[in-house]
Amino acid sequence: AAQTEKHGFQTEVKQLLNLMIHSLYSNKEIFLRELVSNASDAADKLRFKALSDNSLYGEDGELRVRIAIDKDNRTLTISDNGIGMTRDEVMTNLGTIAKSGTAEFFGQLSGDEAKDSKLIGQFGVGFYSAFIVADEVTVRTRSAYESPEHGVEWHSKGEGEFEVADTQKSQRGTDIILHLKEDADEFLDDFRIRGVINKYSEHLSIPVQMWKEAVEEQKNDDGEVITPAQEAQWETVNSGQALWTRDKADISDEEYKEFYKTVAHDFDDPLLWSHNKVEGTHEYTSLLYIPKRAPWDLWNREQQQGVKLYVKRVFIMDDAEQLMPTYLRFVKGLIDTNDLPLNVSREILQDNKITRSMRNGSTKKVLQMLKKLAKDDAEQYQGFWDTFGNVLKEGPAEDSGNRERIAELLRFASTHTDEQTQNVSLDDYVERMKEGQDKIFYIVADSFEAAKNNPALEIFRKKGIEVLLLSERIDEWLMSHLTEFKEKSLQSVTRGDLDLGDLDDENDKAEQEKSEEAFKEQLERFEKALGERVKKVRVTHRLTNSPACIITDDNDMSTQMAKLMEAAGQ
Ligand code: ADP
Ligand code: MG
Numbered sequence: 326a327a328q329t330e331k332h333g334f335q336t337e338v339k340q341l342l343n344l345m346i347h348s349l350y351s352n353k354e355i356f357l358r359e360l361v362s363n364a365s366d367a368a369d370k371l372r373f374k375a376l377s378d379n380s381l382y383g384e385d386g387e388l389r390v391r392i393a394i395d396k397d398n399r400t401l402t403i404s405d406n407g408i409g410m411t412r413d414e415v416m417t418n419l420g421t422i423a424k425s426g427t428a429e430f431f432g433q434l435s436g437d438e439a440k441d442s443k444l445i446g447q448f449g450v451g452f453y454s455a456f457i458v459a460d461e462v463t464v465r466t467r468s469a470y471e472s473p474e475h476g477v478e479w480h481s482k483g484e485g486e487f488e489v490a491d492t493q494k495s496q497r498g499t500d501i502i503l504h505l506k507e508d509a510d511e512f513l514d515d516f517r518i519r520g521v522i523n524k525y526s527e528h529l530s531i532p533v534q535m536w537k538e539a540v541e542e543q544k545n546d547d548g549e550v551i552t553p554a555q556e557a558q559w560e561t562v563n564s565g566q567a568l569w570t571r572d573k574a575d576i577s578d579e580e581y582k583e584f585y586k587t588v589a590h591d592f593d594d595p596l597l598w599s600h601n602k603v604e605g606t607h608e609y610t611s612l613l614y615i616p617k618r619a620p621w622d623l624w625n626r627e628q629q630q631g632v633k634l635y636v637k638r639v640f641i642m643d644d645a646e647q648l649m650p651t652y653l654r655f656v657k658g659l660i661d662t663n664d665l666p667l668n669v670s671r672e673i674l675q676d677n678k679i680t681r682s683m684r685n686g687s688t689k690k691v692l693q694m695l696k697k698l699a700k701d702d703a704e705q706y707q708g709f710w711d712t713f714g715n716v717l718k719e720g721p722a723e724d725s726g727n728r729e730r731i732a733e734l735l736r737f738a739s740t741h742t743d744e745q746t747q748n749v750s751l752d753d754y755v756e757r758m759k760e761g762q763d764k765i766f767y768i769v770a771d772s773f774e775a776a777k778n779n780p781a782l783e784i785f786r787k788k789g790i791e792v793l794l795l796s797e798r799i800d801e802w803l804m805s806h807l808t809e810f811k812e813k814s815l816q817s818v819t820r821g822d823l824d825l826g827d828l829d830d831e832n833d834k835a836e837q838e839k840s841e842e843a844f845k846e847q848l849e850r851f852e853k854a855l856g857e858r859v860k861k862v863r864v865t866h867r868l869t870n871s872p873a874c875i876i877t878d879d880n881d882m883s884t885q886m887a888k889l890m891e892a893a894g895q
Contacts (some may be wrong), residue, residue, distance in 0.1 A: 328490060328491055328506045329488055329490040330488065330489050330490070331417070331486055331487075331488050331491070332420055332486065332487055332488075332489065333485060333486055334420055334421075334481075334485055334486065334487065335420060335421040335422065337421075337422050337427050337428070337431055337823065338420065338422055338453065339485055340431055340434075341422065341445075341450070341453055342453055342456055342483050343739060344434070344441055344442075344445055345445060345450055345453060345454060345456065345457055346456060346457060346483070347438065348438050348439075348441055348442030348445060349442060349445070349450070349454070349457050349641075350457070352592065353457050353458055353509065353512075354512075354521045354524075355454060355457075355525075355592070355811045356448070356454040356455055356457050356458050356459075356503075356520070356523035357403075357486045357512070357521045357522070357525070357526075358521070358524075358526065358586070358587060359451055359452065359454045359455075359590075360403045360454075360455060360501055360524075360585060361390055361392075361403065361411055361522070361525070361526045361529070361533060362445055362525075362529070362590075363451070363452060363533045364390040364403060364407060364499070365405075365407075365526075365530075365533070366368065366389065366407075366640075367405050367407025367408045367409070367499060368388040368390070368405060368406070368407040368408075368412075368531050369407075369410040369531075369639075369640035370390075370407060370408040371388065371406075371469055372388065372561055372640070373639065373640065373641065374408065374469070374640055375665050376639075376668055377668060378404050379854045381469045381470075383469075385406050385496065385497060387406075388405075388406060388407060388531060389405070389406065389531060389532045389533070389534055389535045389559075389561075390403065390404070390405045390531055390532070390534065391403075391404045391405075391533075391534045391535070391536075391559060392404075392518060392522070392533065392534070392535050393535075393536055394512075394513055394514075394515060394518065394535075394536075396513050396856075398504075398506065399410065399505045399513065400502055400503060400504050400590050401458075401459075401502075401503045401505060401512055401513065401518075401854070402502045402503070403500070403501045403503075404498065404499070404500040404501075404503065404607070405498045405499055406496060406497055406498035407469075407497075407498050407499065408468065408498075409466045409467045409468040409471075409497050409498050409499055410466045410468055410470050410477065410499065411468045411470070411471060411475075411477070412475075412477045412489065412491070413478050413787075414468070415464070415466065415479050415489060416489065418452070418481055419452060419464060419487065420487060424448075424449075426622045429622065430444070430448050430621055430622070433621060439820070440665070443592075443618075444621055447614055448621055449590045450590075453483075454656065455501065455503055456483035456508035457824060458503060458505055458506060458512055459483070459503035459504055459505055459506060459509070460482060460483070460504060460505075460638070461480070461481070461482050461483075461501075461503075461504035462480070462481055462483065462502070462503055462504070462674060463478065463480045463502040463504075464477075464478070464480075464499065464501055464502070464726035465477075465478050465479075465492060465494055465498070465499070465500045465502070466494070466498070466499040467494040467496070467497055467498065467499075468478075469496075469497050469498075473494055473495050474491075474493055475491070476492040476493055476494030477489060477490070477491065478490045478491075478492040478686070478805065479528045479887040481843055493787065500668070502844060515535065518535065519535065521615055521697065522535075522562055522563055522605045523562070523563070524583050524587060525562050525583060525587050526565070526587065527563045527564055527568075527580070527583070527584075528564065528566065528567060528568030528580065528583075528584050528587075529565070529567075530565065530566070530567040530586065530638060530640075531565065532561040532563065532565040533562055533563045533565070534559040534560060534561050534562065535559070535560060535562050536558075536560075537555070537558055537559070537560040538558060540552060540553075540554065541554060542554035546754070557720060558662060562754050567638055567661075568580065568581075568584045568612070569600065569610050569611075569612040569659065569661060570610070570638065570661075571764050573600050573602075576600070581598055581600070582594045582595065584612075585614045585658075585815060587659070588614075588633070588657060588658060588659065589614060589616060589631065589657040589658075590596075591616060591618075591657075593617050594614070594617065594619060595614040595615060595616055595617065596614075596615045596616060596617045596698075596705065596708070596709060597614070597615050597659075597694060597698060598612065598613060598614040598615070598658070598694075599611070599613050599691070599693075599694045600610075600612045600613075601686075601690060601780055603683075606682070607660035607663060607679050607682045607683065608662065609660055609661060609663070609664065609683050609686075610660070610661045610880045611658065611659070611660045611661075611683070611686070611687050611690065612658045612659055613632070613656050613657070613658040613687060613691060613694075614656065614657045614658045615655065615657075615691070615694070615709065616655060616657060616694070616715075617658060617708070617712070618712065619655065619712050619713065620655070623654075623655065623713075623716065631644070631649075631654070631655070631656055631657035631658065632644070632645060632648045632649045632656060632657070632658055632659060632660060632687075633645065633658070633659040633660075634648060634659070634660055634661075634662075634669075634674075635659055635660070635661035635662070636661070636662055636663070636665045636666070636667050636669060637662075637663055637667065638661060638788050639667060641665075641667070641669060642671070645660075645671075645674060647671075647674045647675060647677075647680045647684060647690070647861045648660055648683060648687065649681070649684065649685055649687060649691075650720070650723055650724050651723060651730075652717055652718075652719040652720040652723050652724065653688065653715055653716075653717075653720075654690050654716065655713050655716060655789070660683055660687060662679065662683060664679045665679055665680075671680050685726075688724070688727060689727070689730075692727060692731065692734065695734050696730070696733060696734065699733075699734065699750075707736075707746075707748060709742060710736045710747060710748075711747075714735075714736060714747060715797055715799055717731065717734060717735070717801075718735065718797070718800070718802075718803045719799065719803075721803060721806040721807045722802060722803070722805075722806040723873050725806075728806070728807065729810070729811070732751055732807060733750065733751065733752065734750075735750065735803075736748050736750055736794060737749050737750075737751075737754075737767070737793040737794065737803075738773060738776075738793070738794040738795075738796075739754065739791055739792065739793045739794055740777075740782065740785065740786065740791055740792045740794065741753075741754075741757065741791045743777060743794075745773045749793065751765065751810045751811075752811075753811070754791060754793065755811060757791055758791075758813075759788075759789065759790055762790060763792070763813060763814075764813060764815070764816040765810060765813050765814070765815045765816065766785060766790060766791070766792045766793070766815075766816055766817075766818050767792060767793035767794075767795055767804065767815060767816070767817060767818065767856060768781060768782065768792055768793070768794060768795065768817065768818050768819060769795040769796070769801050769804060769817065769819075770794075770796050771796065772796050773794060773796045775796065776794040776795060776796045777794055779818075779819070779874070780870070780871030780873070780874040781818045781874050781876065782818065783868050783870055783871065784868070785818060792818055819874075819875070820877060820878060828868075837864065837865070840864045841863070841864050844864050847864065848862050848864065
């Protein structure tokens, strides 16, 4: 018996629908990219499951997506013969948003349409984007694990509710039937649809097919056939060849950009990309992109990573965390290898020579690509740094093997300009070092202002020695793992026995010793008054304008680190 149930969408879905319909009207066509990409995912999932259970294919082994236009009924139907969904799956997948961090995302929305529409692009609109163009959506689906009488029909007008009913469906997979809104006429046009497919789905590894109209045979007066009769048939309209398997030289920038939008679900072009066929002990192809904008959940270290794993062109998994270190979690793209077994699991990936080698190779590629950008286009690099710099700063701690490579990519504010923009590289700094200077000096403080105005800088300013001004939360962590750069040690200026080496003139030293004698008694009184709160009070010649400053011993935790630990409840 067909059992129809009415359900309300999860609150977040209602919000998403509302937002999408009102902010994405200028970019309507993306609904097709999302639905075709879901169909392609469904085919990937079936192919993957069938690796261990070939019977899942049944009689229907050629996976494809079909798009049909019905002008009379104003519908557009996207059908796949992929994995399909059970009733339970329909309920969760098409009634809620299952992504982690959804609540935080909705917390970030401002009500400002322009801003929110950008955010929503980063969040990923997915299935619900159907309602950008449709006033009614029907989904008919049957799971590869169920028989034809266990099909499910889902229906909604996108207004807060949906219905679910049992149905009969002979073919495995999913049909998405969109009843188009009045202002979405353009998507009843065959040519327009082909254009969109061409733009976004050309390089999916699944054939996308459209119905080719039957053409009657026509003859001229002499009885010669001028238009051959054609059977109406499904015609594949994309190349169906995975982009990354093609030769680099034959792929245009435009193609790389559109492919990025499909894999990363981004609205914007990528900042840069790198496509590599690696041969040698291990063979693999990688296509790695750096986005222009940060995803909304960049700061969630558990967020899904953006690199997909393929084995022999078969999609294996999203977010294969073994393929990219956490500090490069903003990288999107894929790695395809012939060297892993098709039934590879996350457990196998974890401790695997091949994975390690692909990860090392890809990490180096990304660092190289960034280095090149920094060299070729400082302005673009600055944009990258402002967006992802703080993530990259996690690098020296996580990846000691690439510490020097990462260090070259870092940018800091410095007393050279006294501006807040982080645009000084360690190489710039080293180039400007004074005669006799053998260290790179820096200060870490709570804010840029506090760093810039710290009394500990006075002696450096007086002597014209540059100091890096660090004030991000991550900076203390960064500096505790970055003690050297090109054989020069990095030295905090708020550390105890600051040794300026050859930069300290003899005069200063003599002065210091003299003062120490002269102020001996006062120092003892200060120490007594401050008691437990300090370890030692001493005279310094480092200050020029301020009467006193707080410093830490070389082996002690810095004041910043102490604050961080305290905040973390330690
Ligand atoms: P995402 O694709 O990012 O997971 P979507 O909103 O596009 O998010 O889709 C939500 C979920 O609905 C998918 O994860 C998938 O489980 C299911 N789904 C959507 N379309 C299909 C389809 N054509 N076949 C099978 N499952 C689908
Ligand atoms: Mg999707």
